Amino acid sequence: MPTRVLIVGAGAVGAFYGSRLACAPNVLVSALCRSNYKAVKSKGFQITSPQYQEYEFKPEHTFQSPEEVRKAAIGWDYLLVATKALPDLGDDSSLLEGLVGDKTAIVLVQNGLGVEEPYQRRFPNSSILSAVTIVSAAQPSHGVISHNRWTRISIGPFLPHLDSGGTGSKTSDNIATELNKHLVDLLQQGGISDAEAYDHAGLQFVRWHKIAINAAMNPSSTLSGGSTNQAMSNDPELSRHLLGVMNEVLDAAPKVLGQPLPKHLATADRILRSTQKNASGSKPSMAIDWEQGRRMELEVILGNPIRIAREKGLEMPRLQSLYALLRMAQENREKEGKSKI
Template sequence: MGGLEALSPGTDPDRPVHIVFVGAGAVGCFYASRLHHPSHNIHVSLIARSNYKALTEHGVQLQTHTFGDYTFRPHAVFPSVAAAAANPNPSGAGPREWDYIIVTTKALPDRSDDSALIAPLVGANSCIVLIQNGVGVEQPYRIRFPATPIISAVTVISAEQTSPGTIRQNRWTRIHIGPYSDSASFSPASDNNNASNTRSSSSTATYTRGDDTTGALTPTGTFPAPNSSNTNNTTKTPPTMEALQQTGSQRAALLADWWTRLGQIRDVDVAADETALQTVRWHKLCINAAFNPAAVLAGGRGNADMVRDDAELRAHLSGVMREIWAAAPQVLGRAFPASLAGPERILRSTERNVGSKPSMLLDWEAGRPMEIEVILGNPVRIARARGVEMPRLQTVYALLRSAQEVRERGEKKAAGKGKL
């Protein structure tokens, strides 16, 4: 089973553990800072873009509600994936692979295939960790890396980058982590139960990609099949789903231990099984898929404004959440636990969230691409593959995707005229 049989990182005190975060925004920098413990032979590096200069010169300046103010100086800061792949251990101990590759970028599968982006970093003993919004985010990684353990993670954190290299964490830091084998694929449930690691690319979702400004290395409309030249361990027998889950669980337990025992983050939850983690993803989707697109389509209204001041908008938000609440158990084969807040409780809580703008609205106002596919498109496709329709969510998905396409066509047309 290739790398799955190797000694797990962290089990040998004399063997350094090397972790790299792909994405040095607020979420990535915060969680990286609580995972970096050189005295315990755990070394965390960052791959940064716009804030690369600030991080190399001053480190990460953190202003936190939970841990006070402090400076995080990573083991290394790289300007690109290529640089991190060429020299994963710049301290002079010699080149070696990354034990953990933690992806904290926005999930934009319609713009770039980030599984291709990280391919140069992945080795036989690597583990991929995805701290991203939405559902189905794991699928391109599983197809490209059929023998690599994957950890899926969902976080609820209030954090922002107030200036390059300066991170403010306000309150929450809860993160749920768990192994991923193939449970969020786009295949029908009957196929998923017998999923193999030789699934062809024809079973994946197809997107109309943009101009690859987010760094795609493979600007195509489909994800590569597992026998692609970019797939690792192609000459060895792929591990079973059970082996991937077991190894993923072991690696998730190590991360949780480091974050809690060493990093002092109290709210790190290791999912009991793969479906439990996907249940958390779909629960967060109730909030993201309701409030994010509505804020944009309603003309730029904040969360509390929509809930408190407009009965029709409140009814719409409730309808979207209830649709997901009803569909998710059919998709996952498991109901939401009673401990998770239902739609009405979420709405009442949102009434107090005055001044809050969801991330899609912030991206729309800044002219950035929105996470439409993973928050809206993927759940519609995944549910449909299992015989479940979500007409409210599909309508919102179609309208918001069209709004973004129309605006981008207008921007390209205007830019073309400006060159005349």
């Protein structure tokens, strides 16, 4: 039996990883699209990449609505969710209603903290795999995916009962761990050699570590008028601010997670030094979303980390200022009717 994967949110990240999974033996990948439906249905995805060159990815099925997916009545092994995480706009876990079978794993490839909760609430007995990627990819026009740099994706089963010393069900923990390993194997077979399997705690540290980068770069670029990561990290004042934000998050993470920060994760100084040398001219997605009048991933990148830390009695004042300012800017713009949301 082939492994069947449905990409939910087939934009830059979803289509890129979907296209790699489709290269693994005996894997059939389908896509649930939205605005790019017509283009993908007629021509599939055209992907360009410095690593994999130019290739085409034609999904087995291209769907235009969750209703259409439900009617197809396919038993999915993996539902790979790669929508932008915007819990303030709606609950994307509802897209999966009627698609999750006994053996289906829900895979969340999204930035931010707390992205798993809505899925766990709706599907409490299903395997949820949490994924963090550092890929740089974009969809400049419908169905055209440009993979720019990096491929690393870190994936771990989401087993939050382990955080509080709870036991949960050993069988379902083992199933989630096996499904996690299998997905990482498939990604590696599809050419993503740096796909990595983590356990629950390890993956949550990777999420916090990515938040250190995202919470520093994304809002700062937006508030400084769309500066590139490199320009910000070479500016004497902004670089101090970036270090301050990253250290704030990296100091909070071990206190929230109750374990020391794993040694393999880069320090804030190291991240800053490597960003100073990154001449790609890349700009964080939040700044691009702001420029295009779209909702920003403020809640999962800033709001949730602040709230999760606060529950443990910790304040992150630099993040809090960035969050308060940007949330109000977004609210004001929407009131003026200048947003596409």
